[in-house]
Amino acid sequence: MNASPSDPAAVHADGLTRSFGSRRVLDDIELRVAPGEFFSLLGPSGCGKTTALRIIAGLEQADEGRVRIEGVDVTHAPAHRRPTNLVFQQGALFPHMDVARNVAFGLSTERTGRKETADRVAEALDVVGMSAFARRAPSTLSGGQRQRVAIARALVKRPRVLLLDEPLSALDLSLQLQMRRELRSLQRRTGTTFVCVTHNQAEAMEMSDRIAVMAHGRIEQTGTAEDLYRAPASRFVAEFIGENNLFEITGTQDDPAVRGGRRAVTADGGLGLPLPAGACLAPGAVVAVRPESFRITAPDEAGAAGRAVVRSTGFLGALVRVVLATPDGREILADTRAGGATPTVGDHVGLAVSAADVTVLPPATRPAGGPALAGGER
Numbered sequence: 001m002n003a004s005p006s007d008p009a010a011v012h013a014d015g016l017t018r019s020f021g022s023r024r025v026l027d028d029i030e031l032r033v034a035p036g037e038f039f040s041l042l043g044p045s046g047c048g049k050t051t052a053l054r055i056i057a058g059l060e061q062a063d064e065g066r067v068r069i070e071g072v073d074v075t076h077a078p079a080h081r082r083p084t085n086l087v088f089q090q091g092a093l094f095p096h097m098d099v100a101r102n103v104a105f106g107l108s109t110e111r112t113g114r115k116e117t118a119d120r121v122a123e124a125l126d127v128v129g130m131s132a133f134a135r136r137a138p139s140t141l142s143g144g145q146r147q148r149v150a151i152a153r154a155l156v157k158r159p160r161v162l163l164l165d166e167p168l169s170a171l172d173l174s175l176q177l178q179m180r181r182e183l184r185s186l187q188r189r190t191g192t193t194f195v196c197v198t199h200n201q202a203e204a205m206e207m208s209d210r211i212a213v214m215a216h217g218r219i220e221q222t223g224t225a226e227d228l229y230r231a232p233a234s235r236f237v238a239e240f241i242g243e244n245n246l247f248e249i250t251g252t253q254d255d256p257a258v259r260g261g262r263r264a265v266t267a268d269g270g271l272g273l274p275l276p277a278g279a280c281l282a283p284g285a286v287v288a289v290r291p292e293s294f295r296i297t298a299p300d301e302a303g304a305a306g307r308a309v310v311r312s313t314g315f316l317g318a319l320v321r322v323v324l325a326t327p328d329g330r331e332i333l334a335d336t337r338a339g340g341a342t343p344t345v346g347d348h349v350g351l352a353v354s355a356a357d358v359t360v361l362p363p364a365t366r367p368a369g370g371p372a373l374a375g376g377e378r
């Protein structure tokens with residue numbers, strides 16, 4: 001698939017590699033963002049997201065690889081010659097300028113007439129819902145309002161692609177939740193292509209058309225939130241997107257309940273998890289079961305994967321989180337619908353799961369994880 005002038009990707013970054021000293025921070029990254037798409041680059045702190053975004057913006061050079069924007073090769077073009085604009089985490093506004101002048105500053109490098117500047121500033125402030133604040137000083141605004149002004153300052157240049165680096169992470173949680181919807185609606189209304197960097201999986205899932213999950217300078221998987229959640233391609237994605245119970249496996253046994261069916265025997269927990277048809281267990285493969293996929297049954301129910309005892313329960317609203325332990329002490333998370341039968345602490349129960357809800361993940365090709373990964377709030 002090559003970008004052709006008749007159907008170019010909004011952004012096509014290809015083979016991007018970048019090292020700082022001896023440390024390879026980006027390792028052969030490919031990103032293809034469709035026109036009008038809300039695309040997120042999601043990964044833990046330090047995985048190379050900002051570096052990738054700065055290379056697309058022209059604020060940083062790649063050692064290898066190319067950047068094309070709408071089919072035009074901009075690999076060696078300086079930032080101000082690219083149809084992109086970058087909004088930083090804390091969109092620093094000039095304290096001595098009012099909101100409108102801060103936004104107009106975005107146009108100061110262009111030869112825009114007075115009337116057109118005023119019109120475009122008014123339009124940009126209108127788009128972010130800040131028209132009433134045009135004459136206010138930044139110090140009188142809330143964090144969310146300041147970030148909206150920073151976005152207006154970037155939009156006033158009418159970039160083809162708006163690049164956002166953790167635009168919401170400096171805001172408190174309730175404001176983040178509100179701004180997620182606002183950013184999404186803003187992106188739809190303007191039709192601008194957004195490429196948004198975040199370490200927060202819930203944020204990426206809520207806002208994006210598609211997400212590229214990044215770890216250790218590489219793209220692990222690109223897809224819709226649902227693709228990544230339902231069909232993670234790697235152990236890293238399975239753990240970083242939503243929550244998962246991961247099991248090492250020691251072998252398989254025939255499943256008497258299903259013709260030709262097999263169960264994976266887990267090393268920890270001693271469960272017998274039914275395998276989807278055709279599942280291939282390479283050495284080192286692991287299986288994953290989402291908490292909501294476990295069904296809590298009577299302890300002796302036929303076909304159950306194994307037994308466990310309830311350690312704690314927690315009310316989460318629509319769901320009740322049940323923490324269980326297998327006889328050998330392996331912890332398992334199971335979510336049940338609130339309002340149904342909820343087990344109590346100390347209950348001996350069975351755990352059942354359908355083969356379709358068991359995901360087989362290939363062995364990690366490089367060290368998975370590293371430091372504890374902050375996936376944001378769930």
Ligand SMILES: Nc1ncnc2c1ncn2[C@@H]1O[C@H](COP(=O)(O)OP(=O)(O)O)[C@@H](O)[C@H]1O
Binds near residue numbers: 044046
């Ligand atoms: N200018 C630089 N000089 C040296 N190391 C850098 C520089 N910029 C980033 N790094 C390092 O590259 C890695 C990736 O950084 P970054 O792209 O900022 O990650 P992220 O945005 O995902 O947190 C980090 O280890 C960071 O310390």
Ligand SMILES: [Mg+2]
Binds near residue numbers: 049
């Ligand atoms: Mg960063």
